[in-house]
Amino acid sequence: MTNNSYKTLDGPMLSKRSFLKGSAAALGLAGLPLFARGAAAQSGTQGVLSGCHWGVFYGMVEDGRAVEFKPWEEDPHPSPQLPGVMDSLYSESRIRYPMVRRAWLEQGPGADPDGRGSGDFVRVSWEKAIELVANEIVRVRETYGQQALYAGSYGWKSPGKIHNCQTLLRRMLNLTGSYTNSSGDYSTGAAQVILPYVSGSLEVYEQCTTWNNLAENCELMVFWGCNPLNNSQISWQVADHGAWPGIARMKEAGTPVLCIDPVRTETCEALNGEWIAPRPQTDVAMMLGIAHTLYEEGLHDQAFLDRYTAGFDKFLPYLLGQSDGTPKTADWAAEICGLPADTLRDLARRFASKRTMLALGYSTQRQHHGEQVHWMLITLAAMLGQIGLPGGGYGLSYHYSSGGSPTHTTPILKAVDDASGQTTEGAAWLAGGGAVSIPVSRFVETLLNPGKTMQFNGHEIELPLIKMAYWVGGNPFSHQQDRNEMLRAWRELDTFIVHDVQWTASARHADIVLPATTSYERNDIEQVGDYALSHIVPMKKIVEPVFEARSDFDIFADIAEKLGQGYAYTQGLTEMDWVRKIYEAAKIESRAKGMEMPVFDVFWDSNKPLAFPVTEAQEDFVRHADFREDPLLNALGTASGKFELYSVAIERYGYDDCPPHATWMEPIERLGGPTTKYPLHLAANHPQMRLHSQLCGTVNRETYQIAEREPCWMNPADAEQRGLSDGDVVRVFNDRGQMLAGLKITDEIMPGVVRINEGGWFDPENPREIGSLCVYGDVNILTTGVATSKLAQGNCGHTGVAEVELFEGPLPEVTVFSQPSA
């Protein structure tokens, strides 16, 4: 036989005579439904414009197959994560068909809850899946009431104004009844609740002083737990990456940079910053020590405090120790934060003598009593008196998504709404709605304590009985803390439904799993830059949906139809009808701003983002400059119209874990804490090569995994003390759980702290056993599930201590990402 010819099987027994002739029916071969006659048209390579959390890009398509995602040529700093984005489309762990857990299907809702995660699924048709979901919604509502259906589904769903799966879920449920909703988020759960009391607005999702202005005016840039050169790779909408040119301008201007962080960050590295590493979770004490020095040495700006703030007089006795007998001196703070007192005094003097910008990151408030951190930083900034001045004050949104990148003049794209009748301008996920709404990180507590009364932000919530959870666009088995407590809580659910693109841990623990399309298999429209709003980008379908994936819009349309609300859900509009409608509404709005956008077809067919202008004033924006200029005319949204360093409202709540002014409160555990059992703090940072848990199941993992595990960074001193070597597989454990990790020894992390990025996929060695070893490395096995306080009920993802030891014994295989090796 040669390579280019083929001979039939002409052996002596067979020849060309058919022994199987007439056996087709007997073999069940009634016709394979595979082929149709006629060659499919072949298309050449083309670049299809789209956008995602990681930026604007072209999907390069060959013969209907995506072969590369190439960054848009005007992206100032394309994310290195883009290869993983394409990989997510074609991941080996892609969910291909509707699947139902066997016990649930055969024995009914609630059957064998401990079997969740063990992988025994049955493939069903879409028709069957829709019927099962619709019937279960009806059953749960009729049996337990509307509140028993939880649709507080949270997570980093894809961008796009149509295919916001969380809105679409609630749209379907609002049209057919009600549900329990969630409020707040995991990113800034504490800050977003307390800041309206302090400065009158959310702050953490609002524009801060621009990088341009900082480059011109700032004399000392302080990144406090703030790492924009990692976290600005992504945006909630489509990333603009404006942080890179902005920070480059600062570097060019030679602005001195100080980084306060347990890790020497990418931002610190890029700007050759001075690195100061206090013990994690001691920021408030450190700030108090600096504040005390300011006051003691007369470096504070009393005139600013008098004119622009309220309540400093009630805070001062605490600072000076008159109210509790403990002056918050630099020496007192040094004992807690682990830095020399002289360093704190020096910081106070430097802050006061320079035009200083205090840029605070979100991580600092994801800890026990996290509300206090942002409050104390604003108190400190108020004492410095530079708020509203060019290059000075504080900024709470430099942390990610290129906050500080100037905001363009643009219309705002409206989105498909949730049919609740409520308008949700801005941060839609912060809106309430539903029969009941619980703080988003309190879902586990709710499952375990139905009927309990919970304090939350000045009011009480009776925790509802929940029997069904419906999750779309999120991965609670990643972002929720204390995984083993979560597993115990999940037993209370009759039914857990998940739409997703990959077999995440949440999908694996679901009863019904529906395969959703990625953004790259559907059409949508979005804005570029959460703060910049620089362009509107057509998010074009790059390839047809793979396998049996369907868009969330279509899935919910079918469920709504089954429940008698199909037309109300779709309004008779197709996907492209919605895209056009949203664009045309923006086109009308743009006229009011003196612009004329092209007609829709020109925009869509151009295959380019539509750019919007930015003025010099926008380039030079200074946060709170208007308030500083005229505090009466431009009063803040607080009760007093000023920065409230003491809140009468919070005083009235009487919470024992959230006093009415910024206060140092011991977290349940910390390095050097009075009752802390384990010696190493867990820094559950944002990863560099994925977005939370997104893209963990992609090729990007190969760039960071160690011994096929999530990395665990450790200082050389800690490694030596434990006899550990670079590349070891280690067991990280505390009383809450245990996990494996691959050790990376580096002096880029301070002694006493280990860094394990959040978002590693949960891979229990024995899914049926609560407390089983996670063999890949999900750090939220180890973090605490307690709330920040009664005020915000936020998550404490950065509160956790543990011990690390060499893992000995047969090494369990990581199985969460892939199929067996070939």
Place this chain on the structure above:
Amino acid sequence: MNAALKFAPVADRDTDPDLALVADWLALQFLTAPDAARIGAGRSTEGQAALRQIGVLLDRRDAAEALCHKLADGSAPEVTVALQRRYTALFEGIFRQRGLPPYASVWDGTGRLYGPAVGRMQALLRELDLHLDQTCCEPPDHIAIQLAALAEALRQGRTELVPALLGELRWAVRFAASLTAADGNGYYAAVAQLLNAFVEKAEQN
């Protein structure tokens, strides 16, 4: 033409009529979980005889005998459910190391689904003047599609395309070996042996 193709007689050229039928039969095993009708056919006297004939053709009589036994081991509904469960666990599931995705791209070093094998198979289908029916949601590097395309080439007498189609099936040997290991003495382990034998035999010719 959009209608699905039906099995047609093999063109009377330099091809073996049974080989195409075996390729189709193998394709069917991997394309979907068996339904009651297919199990019923396999349990019938004619079906069992045909399976044994495949064993003879591929010189894997033991494997064919094992299939016959598995199909007859229990009531028809019991066998149907058992094989449906096994199919899902092996080819549609994801969890842990039980699954074996039946796509060339997973096994050829691409590291993801929809690798270059998909493009090459699309080109081969064009050569055969075929396209995937709209009811088929699988990529063309699915082993069932590769086998069915090979059968179609044999039926069309397109011998010049057979080497390329066999080349696309090179991964099937490793797939079959893993399937044998994963399924032990089960039905699909026996199918894997027949797949292996089919590829070997075809390549030898």
